[in-house]
Amino acid sequence: MVNYLTICYYNHKKVHQLIKKRIIVVNGRTVRTPKEKVAETDEVTINGGKTAYQKCHYFLMNKPKGVLSTTENRSQRTVISLLDPQDRYQGIVPVGRLDKDTTDLLLLTNDGQLNHELLAPNKHVAKIYHAKIAGVADSNTVKTFATGMTLGDGTKLKTVTFNVLKQDVENGSSEIEIEISEGKYHQIKRMFSAVGMEVVELERVSMGKLRLPDDLKRGEYVEIDVDEIK
Structure with a gap:
């Protein structure tokens, strides 16, 4: 049931709420558990309104x-x-x-x-980014990120894999590759800001096995x- 309704209609939390309210009906029978199986050909109604199965894209x-x-x-x-x-x-x-x-x-x-x-x-899906930084990232920066950080607002971050791809000491800039498994708000920008640097450009190059x-x-x-x- 959860898989069926999260395809096109609701998130997990909302589906569980609807099930608790006993307003989801499959083939005339009220759904009482998220584990209930639903086929594409079943008739599903939510609070009396029919839903139509859609293919995932x-x-x-x-x-x-x-x-x-x-x-x-x-x-x-x-x-x-x-x-x-x-x-x-x-x-x-x-x-x-x-x-x-x-x-x-x-x-x-x-x-x-x-x-x-x-x-x-809890899935820990790795995301890799390339960034241009205003500031010279070095081995000390790598160590700081590798040990985990606590940002100024108290947000605790997990350890991060971080490599310096290029340094330009004269112009005070760096190019880096960083891998994170979290998705905190503006996480990478806030991490570099915490060590006195600024992210000038940021691109995501992979997410899990996707490139x-x-x-x-x-x-x-x-x-x-x-x-x-x-």
């Missing part, structure tokens, strides 16, 4: 700068607006959020179960199979 996008990772916004472009009209299926959302000016890999799907699995903290195709340009996307994600 998965889009891998090369997100450009200046675009919001949200489903709608009245004044600014969103990643949904970059999809062709025929690909804007009900329930399509970005898996996690990239900041407005963060670029590259972003997955969009209407598969609520997969979305939950990729974002759940962008070399020929996928900024603002473009491609539909992929779920087997490419898991």
Whole structure:
């Protein structure tokens, strides 16, 4: 039941709430447990309204700068607006959020179960980013990140894998690769700010086993199979 309704309709928490209210009915029978099996051909109603099963879709996008990772916004472009009209299926959302000016890999799907699995903290899905930094990152910076950090507001972070790709001591800049498994708000920017540096550019290069195709340009996307994600 949870898998069925999280495809296009609700998140896990909402589905459990609806089940507790006893307002989900399958083939005339009230659903009382999240583990109940539902087939594509079953008739499902929620509070008297019929639902229709929809196929799961998965889009891998090369997100450009200046675009919001949200489903709608009245004044600014969103990643949904970059999809062709025929690909804007009900329930399509970005898996996690990239900041407005963060670029590259972003997955969009209407598969609520997969979305939950990729974002759940206990799943530890690794995400790798490349960043240009105003500041000279060195071995001391690597050690600081590797031992775990507590930010100024008390937020505790797990240890982070961090490599310096390039240093420019004369101009006071660095290029780095960083791997995180959490998804704290503005996490990477806040981490570097805590050590007196600024993230100038940030791009996500991988999420789990996902990587962008070399020929996928900024603002473009491609539909992929779920087997490419898991």
